[in-house]
Amino acid sequence: MKFEAPVAVTEIASIIGAELVGNTQLMATGINEIHKVTPGDISFVDFEKYYAASLNSAATIIIINKKVDCPDGKALLVLDDPFSAYVKLVKHFRPFEPATKAISDTAVIGEGTVIQPNVFIGNHVRIGRNCLIHPNVTIYDHSVIGDNVIIQAGTVIGADAFYFKKRADREVMYDKLESCGRVIIEDDVEIGAGCTIDKGVSGDTIIGRGTKFDNMIHIGHGTVVGKNCLFAAQVGIGGKALIEDNVILWGQVGVSKDLVIGKNAVVLAQSGVPSSLEGGKVYFGYPAEEARSKKKELAWIKRIPEIWEKIKHLS
Amino acid sequence: MKFEAPVAVTEIASIIGAELVGNTQLMATGINEIHKVTPGDISFVDFEKYYAASLNSAATIIIINKKVDCPDGKALLVLDDPFSAYVKLVKHFRPFEPATKAISDTAVIGEGTVIQPNVFIGNHVRIGRNCLIHPNVTIYDHSVIGDNVIIQAGTVIGADAFYFKKRADREVMYDKLESCGRVIIEDDVEIGAGCTIDKGVSGDTIIGRGTKFDNMIHIGHGTVVGKNCLFAAQVGIGGKALIEDNVILWGQVGVSKDLVIGKNAVVLAQSGVPSSLEGGKVYFGYPAEEARSKKKELAWIKRIPEIWEKIKHLS
Amino acid sequence: MKFEAPVAVTEIASIIGAELVGNTQLMATGINEIHKVTPGDISFVDFEKYYAASLNSAATIIIINKKVDCPDGKALLVLDDPFSAYVKLVKHFRPFEPATKAISDTAVIGEGTVIQPNVFIGNHVRIGRNCLIHPNVTIYDHSVIGDNVIIQAGTVIGADAFYFKKRADREVMYDKLESCGRVIIEDDVEIGAGCTIDKGVSGDTIIGRGTKFDNMIHIGHGTVVGKNCLFAAQVGIGGKALIEDNVILWGQVGVSKDLVIGKNAVVLAQSGVPSSLEGGKVYFGYPAEEARSKKKELAWIKRIPEIWEKIKHLS
Structure with missing residues (x-):
């Protein structure tokens, strides 16, 4: 900030x-x-x-x-x-300023943008042109949204980072690190329903141009998502990750914090990504490995009984 | 449509x-x-x-x-x-008609139905009798809801399908397929809190009579769920799936698109379903297989060290 | 009740x-x-x-x-x-009392508490002092919230329990068990965005003092979470579980109903917990086992081809 x-x-x-x-x-x-x-x-x-x-x-x-x-x-x-x-x-x-109305007077909203009912738009928010913000969306203070962005209902943009310091000697053990970063959503992005995109602790959470999110996607604080990515429903990404351009994450994929997924990588459904992945490959499983070798591994597992048959008489 | x-x-x-x-x-x-x-x-x-x-x-x-x-x-x-x-x-x-109020004058709401505060009900929505729609629910235009339906807070009915065409030669690579389908929720259905049920691209997403959803269930565009199904929390289902009657999906199950889960099937928690499943059986794991054989597989994995002991001296 | x-x-x-x-x-x-x-x-x-x-x-x-x-x-x-x-x-x-306004006159809200726009607060709700309730949050009737509690946007506190009785002989097969329990959130708790915490069927769902939730956490009916727990995003917990003090659950962990996770346990990301876990240990996988032995198991799986090489010539 x-x-x-x-x-x-x-x-x-x-x-x-x-x-x-x-x-x-x-x-x-x-x-x-x-x-x-x-x-x-x-x-x-x-x-x-x-x-x-x-x-x-x-x-x-x-x-x-x-x-x-x-x-x-x-x-x-x-x-x-x-x-x-x-x-x-x-x-x-960056003091918290309680809202006095559902759409702040300090928010700037571009021409042609439609804001549906029951939307909250906080202080100092900037929204570009020709956007469509569906009902019951929450956009926290200081968020920045580009042109031609669609946000489906119930999504939350800019909630606080989940970042605490442990104080082992206290009855209430976790102290909150107040966030002063923002969420920036670039042009031509679409965010599905029921998503949560947290603000950065001090820097910005960024969703790159042309990226499309399905429903119930969680993006942690300070994570940067590149351009033209596709994330299917219920994907979750921790804080400060870097997801490069054109990455495709299928449904329910989990991605840890502080890592990089390279350009054009594809991660298959329900996989878990605990550490960085090179671009240009297809990944699968937990921990996510190249899908081809992971699928061979699954086939090998099915052969254990056959192996046992071969050796059970050995002493 | x-x-x-x-x-x-x-x-x-x-x-x-x-x-x-x-x-x-x-x-x-x-x-x-x-x-x-x-x-x-x-x-x-x-x-x-x-x-x-x-x-x-x-x-x-x-x-x-x-x-x-x-x-x-x-x-x-x-x-x-x-x-x-x-x-x-x-x-x-089917042009998008921006809302002029939180509950559209073109919506038809049956006798005995209670609409709690902060609910959005779009144009041409039809809701039956004796329903209870909890706060902060969003019901998009053209959705159809039967009698005795309960929708818990924060749920989103009828958001746009997640369906894009790739244009590899453009800077903004994905073109949206506008949806003109609907969501139809039949009588006696209960939908939990924070769920998202997308409309069909051109046909209808249907939730069958008597089906009950826990919280944070995601249903993709055009998926048809049968009667008397039970889905536990955080289940996600892709687009155009057919889930037949009496199917039970336990928590965090993921189901891919364009497949069929047969009548009376049960899928255990956290399983992943990449392709169709026959009815009447219990499934588990990723990819979901019959639970009995999958559990045997887990037991075999635990015997690998024993196998190694038997053969480690072989050359 | x-x-x-x-x-x-x-x-x-x-x-x-x-x-x-x-x-x-x-x-x-x-x-x-x-x-x-x-x-x-x-x-x-x-x-x-x-x-x-x-x-x-x-x-x-x-x-x-x-x-x-x-x-x-x-x-x-x-x-x-x-x-x-x-x-x-x-x-x-405990009859359902339809709301007459977004923030009930029977709710008691403590000094210094900030309620942002588009929040629903039901009948007989009690909220303590110096809380911050972000936009589009829903707090059902009878919920009790302590002091210094922060609830991020879109979260739902106190939705109905997911609890049904099967009536195999009826066309509509599931009868709902109406809930009369409550949600109690103790002092110094923070709940992320898009969470759902269900009320108990007859007792209370409790979130203990100083516990912090990331986004999209689901807590089932009657579950009791101890003090100073940390749950990362997209964790789901079934009904009537007991999660003791200082437990850490990483992202997308799933926990079944009716079990105990002991004090100071840590469950790594995407793990599934089908039955009780002793405190003080680190767990991983599905079914969750001690992380150290589970990781050894993953290493053993990778050695199956080597085992095969050693024995493939045996008859």
Whole structure:
């Protein structure tokens, strides 16, 4: 998430009550998780094993729970609980604004777009031209929807990321990472009924141009789906996955988070994808493997009784 | 889909800009996909390998992309892109009518039926007597619902079919086949919360009398479910399947399109059904096989280490 | 379900038209299924093989389809169809009250709670303080929600139990067991978008304090989920399961009804749980087994061709 205007690092330090170390003249331009940071961003780190990655990342300002050497030209914001400080910044710069009506006055809706009854359109939403938004759809604040997009009934665009920090020492064990990312749906996309597409934690969840979703598709926070993909009903994809162009996922496929499915890959129905898949191939099963070899495996299983017959007399 | 009144084939030719070959006196009575056509229907074909099937089908008027011999008593409408012409006809004869209110004045709702708040009921919907439609349900235009039907909250009846034509040479690769079919829900059916039942492309999706659905069931376009079926939560069924009477599908079962599950079949939880199943048996696994033999297979898999022990010393 | 005030057993007998046997002075304090009964409750039994369990249960008043010996201090209500009589009592004491507005005047909503547009809140619902209920959520009558609860858009709380009695001799084969239980969501719970949590048949479905659900989670009637659990997207759990504290279920896991998953258990993505699992372990596959041994099994399957090579020359 980028700020509307740069904010002095001294102001950031004061908002979260941190000790400021390093370059005190810096201006922060946004807030981001470590894997999304660009220069000017504030990020946070609270595990020593990630310190190096965080300090060497593009982030200019790092919220950290130990006073370490500050890299040249950067600033550290030192305090006990970087996670909570980060959440505080998200809430400060992107506060939740309760709706005052079902379609916000701050939403911008393009010419020729039809909004059916019982739709919710949040604050600062942008919807392009010639779209059709069916009944009972929910579009959370800050979502961006292109031209010629169709969204079937009951779908939810931009719900919060499912992202929690475990606090083993507390009675209520999970702290929520507030999301400040968005959902971006490009032109010519169709989303089926009863889908849920979560916003990114700090970056954007993107559905690429011309992609078509059947019903009850779940897309996790920050996942990027390429152009001209086809997902059949009840597919679920975890957070921060990258699904490249022209990928086809058949019904009830499950895809884990933080992985890549390459261009033109096809994953057959009910398969599970726990790790990245090369493009251009057809996959099947759990864990998903090339369909041809997986089908051979199923045939081999059926031959176990025959193998047993051959060897049962061996001692 | 049947027209309200027959339409001259010459008018059809003029709407889509086709060359008319054969019997120019014909009256068209409806539009249908090839597997649903009845005499009087217009259908389309755009692959040479399907020409014979299409020309010999019950369709009276065929939109086709090559000037071939016209069967006696039929008419051909010849043009370059039959798919787009067919879509044009669907849009012409069943245009999308944006809603002007949440419950359309053209909907007919029977005596004793309760409609809870935040429900959407589209144009030309018919709902029978003594039904209970819970909040946030969406019922698209032209859906037909019988008597004593209960629909739990958030369910979507009659969303568009997930049916696209690939155009490999275009930047936006998928063209939508506009649906003109309906959803028909017979008497005494109960549909759980968060279900999605798509309309047929040209025919009807039907849920048979007395059938009961748990939550989050997905039913694809044109699928016909028989009487007194029970589907547990998160079952998904593709398009144009036929599920006969008294079939029981347990939770998270996935069923592919264009197949038949016979009367009284039972499919155990999480199974996947890629092809037709005979009635009267219990199935399990992916691909679903008779549960008894599939369970034996699982037991055999557990014996592989024992087999290995027996043979590991062989050279 | 407990009555607001005790009801004389003679009045119960008269409502359902039963012959009253045993102690005619009893006061009934509630209605319950056999596995939930406490003293004072009315329960029912209609299969001879369950007579003993029912008569010896804590239930004080038993609706039964045969005149058997009445245990001391209890009462029997004898008639032909105990199931229908039970349903009649549920409808009598907890009648469905059609909504007159989207947020019932009988609902109690705590200070600081934000209700977004297009939400339905039924009769007698109680919602605590500082909750955030996103758009298009449905909360059925009698649901109870604690403090600091977040419910994402499109979720359905308290839909009817999926519970039917088969009547093989009727054209409409399934009779619905009307639910009179509730959903109780404790403090600090977050429910994702598009979830469905059914009410209990007679007892309560409970989501324990601090538990977090991702999107499209289905929870069956009467299931109890412990504290600080984490369920990833598209998990489905049948009725009357007990999921203890700190259980983690990954995406698309399916859990059967009437079982226990012990404290701190983890079930990996797409696994199926047909029966109870001990706490403190990691599970995988269908049927879910300890992940370590299941992964070894997958490795063994890949060695079948090698085994075949070793033995194919044996006669």
